Amino acid sequence: MNLINKEVTHERFGQGSVVEHTDSLVEIHFATDNKKFVFPDAFAKHLKLHDKITAKSLEKVLLKKESEREKAEQAKEEEIQLQREEQQFRLEHEKLMKAHKLHSKSQMVFWCDTDELSSVFKEWRVFTGVVKSGNDKGKPKKPTRTFPNSVSLITARDSGMAEKDRRILGVYMVNEEFIGKFCEDGYIPAHSEYRLQLTEQESDRMRFWKYYVNETSPHRMNWNTGKYRYFENVWMAQILLDIVSLKSDTQERELAQDFFEHFCRMNRIREDELPEPNGALMRI
Structure with missing residues (x-):
């Protein structure tokens, strides 16, 4: 996705245009100076693209990243739950072993x-x-x-x-x-x-x-x-x-x-x- 020279509006810094962007950062030239933001996250919070076609494409990128983030969080929660279950299993195992009578x-x-x-x-x-x-x-x-x-x-x-x-x-x-x-x-x-x-x-x-x-x-x-x-x-x-x-x-x-x-x-x-x-x- 090419965002160079695309016009944007920031809720605080006003209007600007994209001068550089990578997979993780975007740099925007405003009237006073240049600002760098996390890409594409900033477009979900502070930045708005003027170009509707590009904005539509960016929306898909944001949805994909949000989906990946949710999956990552779910996987993390599942891992934590597995660790809890494993710990509980170990505690029950140790308890049973201590109480075990031949x-x-x-x-x-x-x-x-x-x-x-x-x-x-x-x-x-x-x-x-x-x-x-x-x-x-x-x-x-x-x-x-x-x-x-x-x-x-x-x-x-x-x-x-x-x-x-x-x-x-x-x-x-x-x-x-x-x-x-x-x-x-x-x-x-x-x-x-x-x-x-x-x-x-x-x-x-x-x-x-x-x-x-x-x-x-x-x-x-x-x-x-x-x-x-x-x-x-x-x-x-x-x-x-x-x-x-x-x-x-x-x-x-x-x-x-x-x-x-x-x-x-x-x-x-x-x-x-x-x-x-x-x-x-x-x-x-």
Whole structure:
């Protein structure tokens, strides 16, 4: 837009003409001297163009800039609101963590299908599934009993395999800041360090029902329905300790040992008081 020599009127300095303008400034010659103004803002407040065609074009520039300013302010407000929500989330998180009392059954075991196992160990997270009925039908299930002291145990049973032979394929501590109550997408992410995937040979020696028992039917080994279930912290400690003994590679054994010790600290379990596994498989 060329404004040079265009006549204007200022509410205080009177009539003048434009002698220079850039994307951010406009200089106007008045009867007494030259004055510089912010462009195009001054034309929305103090200056009026005489040329109606140019004024119409300038009006569009002003409207565009006003729209951009409003969007910028809205984005700033949204950012402030996000910061407030994030701060509130952190405060609730800290409050919940301080008030958190260990639950004796805050560990989770998952039945993973063959087609999802590769993504579980690639992404190191597992999905809780969706609610089947009620007001929350179709929404991801919230693992409400899960805290940073919890572990996700990955199990599978091959087609044709008896339930008693369900194998443990891997295990991970949940993310350091994860609280199931706040989980919206149903995914439980892994801890940055404490995660283990077993080899096929190791899995063959880790039978889930060696540790797990249904208290109402202690001799039965039935999963029935559902993608996951909670189980006792002590049973998870037994599993982790047995994984340590399986590992022949020095580095993997050290990681498994660190994992076990960290888990025991988080769940206030003493290794020297840990009972022998006594799951349904041990009661046949």
